[in-house]
Amino acid sequence: MAAAREEGSVKIAFIGLGIMGMPMAKHLVAAGHTVSGYNRSRAKVDEFAADGGTAAASVTDAVQGADVVITMLPNHPEVEEVVLGQGGVLESAEPGALLIDMSTIRPETSIAIAEAARDKNVRVLDAPVSGGEAGAKQAALSIMVGGEEADFAAARPVFEALGKTVVHVGPHGAGQVVKAANQLVVGGIYGLVSEAIVLMEASGVDAKTGLDVLAGGLAANRILDLKRESMVARQFQPGFRIDLHHKDMGIATDAARQADVALPMTGLVAQLLAAARAMGHGSLDHSALLKVVEQLSGRA
Missing domain, CATH: 1.10.1040.10 (N-(1-d-carboxylethyl)-l-norvaline Dehydrogenase; domain 2)
Structure with missing residues (x-):
């Protein structure tokens, strides 16, 4: 993970400010991270900015210069579009950035994204969550993480701002299983x-x-x-x-x-x-x- 702007802080792009994503992104701001948020609905972006986040005009805008990119989206087509599409995460992320997909999607999609990201020198974790809206609001989510052990260790401070149970469960796709x-x-x-x-x-x-x-x-x-x-x-x-x-x-x-x-x-x-x-x-x-x-x- 790139050097922090302030001790213990990283620059995070958060894509998907929905029922779950919005409170999660706000917790990361409260934890002292610099968080740039993007959502298709501009009203959600404005709400996030009003609570201390940084408004992003696009996925590219959010992701550029970020140490960590978090996606929290409804299903695999949205994740594929945001991550793999034109102007998406893999086109815009800095080499060495860490992509954490916290959406709930098919294991095979998580594996395919990790393989595509490897060619871009972007590290990937699949980290779906359990706990619903209440868990997101209370920063009490259960987070199940698939990917490399070293990347999980690097991401732990981010996860600990969002959940109480954070476990590395295996390789890419294991979190989704x-x-x-x-x-x-x-x-x-x-x-x-x-x-x-x-x-x-x-x-x-x-x-x-x-x-x-x-x-x-x-x-x-x-x-x-x-x-x-x-x-x-x-x-x-x-x-x-x-x-x-x-x-x-x-x-x-x-x-x-x-x-x-x-x-x-x-x-x-x-x-x-x-x-x-x-x-x-x-x-x-x-x-x-x-x-x-x-x-x-x-x-x-």
């Missing part, structure tokens, strides 16, 4: 919590009280901790949208095919999320899987 595993587990738990709510309510049991008990026993999990009250109240303001989780389950099922393994429960959860989108719930929080389970039981 672990994120796929994370998403299949999260989706499965949402489905089971939804079924528990429907069962209790249909049986005349107060679901809130029942979930309080479950949260104190072997069934305890972070989803019960964070979402049981909002699910019982049918409050589905998006922290992580059904649309995005549906995309992630496609990554998980594709990864299973690549690895030649059978993941039957993952397939079922993927279909439930597809049903949620088909019902028009794609913009709701992924806890809205409850609406699908209710529909299946005739209790919508």
